[in-house]
Amino acid sequence: MIRLSYWVLPIISGTVxxxxxxxxxxxxxxxxxxxxxxxxxxxxxIAYISDVGASELxxxxxxxxxxxxxxxxxxxxxxxxxxxxxxxxxxxxVTEKVLSALTVFFALAGTAGLILLSIFDTLNWTMLHxxxxxxxxxxxxxxxxxxxxxxxxxxxxxxxxxxxxxFWIKLAFxxxxxxxxxxxxxxxxxxxxxxxxxxxxxxxxxxTFYIFSFLIDLYPAVYTGRRGIGAHxxxxxxxxxxxKGMPGTTHQSSSSMSQRRPFDEENGRPDSFPMRTAGGNGxxxxxxxxxxxxxPQPPPQxx
Numbered sequence: 001m002i003r004l005s006y007w008v009l010p011i012i013s014g015t016v017x018x019x020x021x022x023x024x025x026x027x028x029x030x031x032x033x034x035x036x037x038x039x040x041x042x043x044x045x046i047a048y049i050s051d052v053g054a055s056e057l058x059x060x061x062x063x064x065x066x067x068x069x070x071x072x073x074x075x076x077x078x079x080x081x082x083x084x085x086x087x088x089x090x091x092x093x094v095t096e097k098v099l100s101a102l103t104v105f106f107a108l109a110g111t112a113g114l115i116l117l118s119i120f121d122t123l124n125w126t127m128l129h130x131x132x133x134x135x136x137x138x139x140x141x142x143x144x145x146x147x148x149x150x151x152x153x154x155x156x157x158x159x160x161x162x163x164x165x166x167f168w169i170k171l172a173f174x175x176x177x178x179x180x181x182x183x184x185x186x187x188x189x190x191x192x193x194x195x196x197x198x199x200x201x202x203x204x205x206x207x208t209f210y211i212f213s214f215l216i217d218l219y220p221a222v223y224t225g226r227r228g229i230g231a232h233x234x235x236x237x238x239x240x241x242x243x244k245g246m247p248g249t250t251h252q253s254s255s256s257m258s259q260r261r262p263f264d265e266e267n268g269r270p271d272s273f274p275m276r277t278a279g280g281n282g283x284x285x286x287x288x289x290x291x292x293x294x295x296p297q298p299p300p301q302x303x
Contacts, residue, residue, distance in 0.1 A: 005218070005219070005221055005222045006075070006078040006079075006082065006218045006221055007214075007215050007218040007219040007221070007222070009071050009072075009074045009075035009078060009214075009218070010071070010072065010075045010211050010212060010213075010214035010215050010218065011212070011215060012067075012071045013067075013068050013069075013070075013071035013072040013074075013075065013211050014068075014208050014209075014211035014212040016064055016067045016068050016071070017064065017068040017204075017207070017208055017211060018205075018208045019064070020060065020061065020063075020064025020065070020068070021049070021201075021204055021205060021208070023057070023060055023064075024049060024052040024053060024057060024060070024061065025052070025201065027052065027057055028047050028052045034047075035047075037051045037052070037054070037055060037123075038123065039051045039054055039121075039122050039123040040193075041191070041193050043193065043194075044193040044194060044197070045194055046193075046194045046197040046198060047197060048122070048193075048196070048197045048200055049061075049200055049201065049204060050117070050121065050122040050129060050133075050200075051122065051123075051197075053118060053121060054121035054122050054123040054124075058118075058121060061118050062115075062118045062119060064118075065114045065115050065117075065118040066115055066118075068114070068211075069110075069111040069114055069115060072107070072111070072211055072214075073107060073108065073111055075214045075218060076103070076104055076107050076214075077104070078218060079214070079217055079218060080100055080104060082218070082221050083100070086224075087221045087224040088217070088218075088220060088221055088224070089154050089163060091150070091154070093153070095153065096150055096153055096154065099146050099147075099149050099150040099153075100150055102142075102143075102146040103143050103146040103147045103150060104143075105143075106139045106140070106142040106143035106146065107139065107140065107143040108139075109135060109138075109139035109142075109143075110135070110136050110137075110138075110139025110140035110143060111139070112132075112135065112139075113132045113133065113134070113135030113136030113137075113138075113139055114132075114136040116128075116132040116135075117129050117132035117133050117135075117136055120132060137177075137181055137203070140207070140210075141174065141177055141178060141181070144170055144173055144174045144177075144210065145174055147170060148167055148170050148171050148174060151163050151164075151166055151167040151170070152167055155167055162216060162217075162220060163217075165216060166213060166216045166217050169209075169213045169216070170210065170213060173206065173209065173210045173213070176206060177203060177206060177207070177210075180199055180202060180203050180206070181203065183195075183199050184196055184199040184200060184203060187199060
């Protein structure tokens with residue numbers, strides 16, 4: 001059975017972002033038959049996301065950007081809170097806490113950039129749109145760098161294998177997006193609009209997988225519950241020896257049973273002393289059930 005928890009936040013965010021991109025792309029290809037927008041340059045045959053988002057689908061573009069960033073930031077904050085509560089691997093050093101704070105800070109900067117670029121479209125506010133586009137891409141790229149740094153420190157222990165997986169996924173995202181962003185910037189600088197448009201769509205779709213990668217980070221919280229990671233350790237070996245139906249009791253060994261005090265059947269009570277023998281043939285060679293031995297008589301004296 002699937003357990004709903006904080007891991008649904010990046011799923012919702014990534015699904016909305018992917019749906020927004022597909023809606024814009026399919027509308028331009030199928031709905032408008034590759035329409036040439038007024039915001040497009042001469043000789044440009046492939047529309048940017050911003051070109052389609054500045055048209056009649058601008059409400060969809062704004063809504064998709066807002067919902068995507070709200071749930072993504074909720075996932076970031078949930079990750080920080082769960083680590084603070086011990087339900088995920090906690091940040092124990094000052095460096096890890098600083099990296100965590102920088103991750104959230106630059107994610108919020110990227111959020112502001114994405115929402116603002118959807119509002120200030122490329123048709124009416126070209127310069128502002130490009131500034132916010134750079135803020136969006138740079139903010140989330142730096143956020144990914146710091147979260148990779150943080151996870152690299154957290155995943156040094158062998159038991160944190162899932163963090164290492166998340167680290168490599170996010171590192172691959174950082175390297176890929178940085179290289180594509182460099183190509184995107186060069187395309188804009190050389191006014192190669194068609195190549196720039198293709199790279200923008202590719203960068204946006206890859207960002208979807210980055211959002212989905214936070215599922216790996218948040219899903220372990222399903223099993224830790226409110227008591228934290230330490231409450232879910234395996235039981236010790238001593239628990240396996242508890243007597244069935246008698247919690248808290250253990251089997252007694254034969255040696256402890258043999259050390260019980262003898263019972264005086266005549267008086268109906270335990271003897272006050274164990275039966276003892278001296279091993280000789282005299283008075284002390286016999287056993288006494290009541291634990292009392294006769295006093296030895298002094299030898300007769302001749303006067």
